[in-house]
Amino acid sequence: MVFIRKSADPTPLVDAVFSVVAMAKKDKLENGDENVVDATIGSLYADDGKLVALHTVFDHYDAIDQRVKAAYAAGLKGNPSYREAVYEWVIAPSKADLCHSVIATPGGTGAISVAVTTFLGAGETLIIPEIAWGSYRLMANENGMKTATYHMFDGDQFNLGSVKETVRKVMQEQDRVVIIVNDPCHNPTGYSMTVQEWQELIAFMNECSKTHPCIIINDIAYIDYSNDTDHVHDYMDTFNGISDNVLITVCSSCSKTLTSYGLRCGAATILAKKEESVREVEVIMEKKARATWSNIPNAAMENFTWVVRENREAFEAEKQEYIDLMKQRSSLFLKEAKECGLEVYPYKEGFFVTLKIEDNSVRDKVHEALIEKHIYTVKVNHGIRVAVCSLPLRKTGGLAKVMKETEDSVLKG
Numbered sequence: 374m375v376f377i378r379k380s381a382d383p384t385p386l387v388d389a390v391f392s393v394v395a396m397a398k399k400d401k402l403e404n405g406d407e408n409v410v411d412a413t414i415g416s417l418y419a420d421d422g423k424l425v426a427l428h429t430v431f432d433h434y435d436a437i438d439q440r441v442k443a444a445y446a447a448g449l450k451g452n453p454s455y456r457e458a459v460y461e462w463v464i465a466p467s468k469a470d471l472c473h474s475v476i477a478t479p480g481g482t483g484a485i486s487v488a489v490t491t492f493l494g495a496g497e498t499l500i501i502p503e504i505a506w507g508s509y510r511l512m513a514n515e516n517g518m519k520t521a522t523y524h525m526f527d528g529d530q531f532n533l534g535s536v537k538e539t540v541r542k543v544m545q546e547q548d549r550v551v552i553i554v555n556d557p558c559h560n561p562t563g564y565s566m567t568v569q570e571w572q573e574l575i576a577f578m579n580e581c582s583k584t585h586p587c588i589i590i591n592d593i594a595y596i597d598y599s600n601d602t603d604h605v606h607d608y609m610d611t612f613n614g615i616s617d618n619v620l621i622t623v624c625s626s627c628s629k630t631l632t633s634y635g636l637r638c639g640a641a642t643i644l645a646k647k648e649e650s651v652r653e654v655e656v657i658m659e660k661k662a663r664a665t666w667s668n669i670p671n672a673a674m675e676n677f678t679w680v681v682r683e684n685r686e687a688f689e690a691e692k693q694e695y696i697d698l699m700k701q702r703s704s705l706f707l708k709e710a711k712e713c714g715l716e717v718y719p720y721k722e723g724f725f726v727t728l729k730i731e732d733n734s735v736r737d738k739v740h741e742a743l744i745e746k747h748i749y750t751v752k753v754n755h756g757i758r759v760a761v762c763s764l765p766l767r768k769t770g771g772l773a774k775v776m777k778e779t780e781d782s783v784l785k786g
């Protein structure tokens with residue numbers, strides 16, 4: 374007898390990250406930490422090998438009254454002060470000036486998930502990047518949706534041509550366009566689109582919106598670890614150019630921003646030209662919130678609000694230390710990769726650098742051969758992800774060369 378719903382996909386979840394993280398952990402226990410290169414973990418780690426928990430975030434969190442931690446949130450859409458603080462933090466640094474509403478969500482995952490299920494129903498198609506965070510596809514599958522993919526790159530640039538091709542195909546079958554754009558600091562390649570590329574994307578969406586409503590889900594999970602935090606919001610200025618039939622949902626996450634992955638706090642910020650479009654979406658998202666997670670941890674919201682309003686300078690200074698550290702790691706890796714001819718996707722900033730290996734069967738062999746050398750990475754579509762967010766600088770040096778040698782020996786057979 375089968376108990377699960379008829380439409381459920383019974384295939385067990387194989388999480389490419391968690392399984393290899395466990396292997397690396399075991400190897401470190403058996404062979405000693407210094408003999409293992411663990412570039413799997415997608416959280417920020419200091420060079421001492423420990424998870425970073427920012428003092429400018431957690432000292433205050435620890436001091437929050439227990440009753441504030443115990444209490445329900447003030448509303449299903451989130452605490453009013455949190456919703457305002459999210460807008461101030463995420464959108465206000467740009468010149469974007471659109472009708473808006475913020476919905477508090479359990480992390481960026483909750484924001485993307487509520488967006489996907491608000492805009493699309495079973496049988497419809499979600500457009501995602503070909504190289505992407507695995508959860509997008511899972512979200513589509515779990516909701517009976519299909520996916521269509523666009524190529525991320527044309528040489529070293531964003532592949533708008535591929536976006537156009539994919540969107541046009543979907544428009545022939547469906548009355549709307551819903552596309553995920555994970556930018557800036559794309560996971561897993563570390564690419565960030567230029568303002569010009571965003572301008573062109575918005576112009577294309579406007580063109581499509583003459584016949585189809587178009588929704589851009591902009592996943593900004595890693596934005597606060599850009600190398601240029603002063604200008605990283607500039608691309609949002611282009612949002613002002615959207616037509617009445619384009620809507621943007623910006624999905625942000627406190628996980629990376631505050632190094633608080635386990636606190637499950639994020640937001641979906643709805644942006645549109647018309648107030649009624651925003652309200653329409655807000656109504657559905659609020660009901661979805663009530664029906665799934667109900668409300669977001671009260672103290673997590675209160676803490677975010679305090680950090681970005683009252684402790685902003687100190688927080689930004691502490692965060693900057695780690696941006697600089699990641700920059701040191703990624704620059705060293707990229708310099709050595711260039712020297713030895715190891716091919717990587719066009720990295721600009723962020724948590725991950727990804728080796729370019731078009732053939733997934735070659736990728737599998739390289740990944741396995743690296744594990745034999747006690748080097749742990751994560752397989753992604755057409756590549757191997759190196760988490761510079763967690764890889765100590767002393768283990769970064771020399772790594773590109775070993776990877777290149779490994780790749781070469783796999784290719785030689």
Ligand SMILES: Cc1ncc(COP(=O)(O)O)c(C=O)c1O
Pocket residue numbers: 415479480481482483506555560592594625626627628629634638639
């Ligand atoms: C691209 C991307 N988006 C969103 C998220 C969401 O993270 P969280 O749900 O912890 O906020 C992640 C986490 O790894 C991610 O890599």
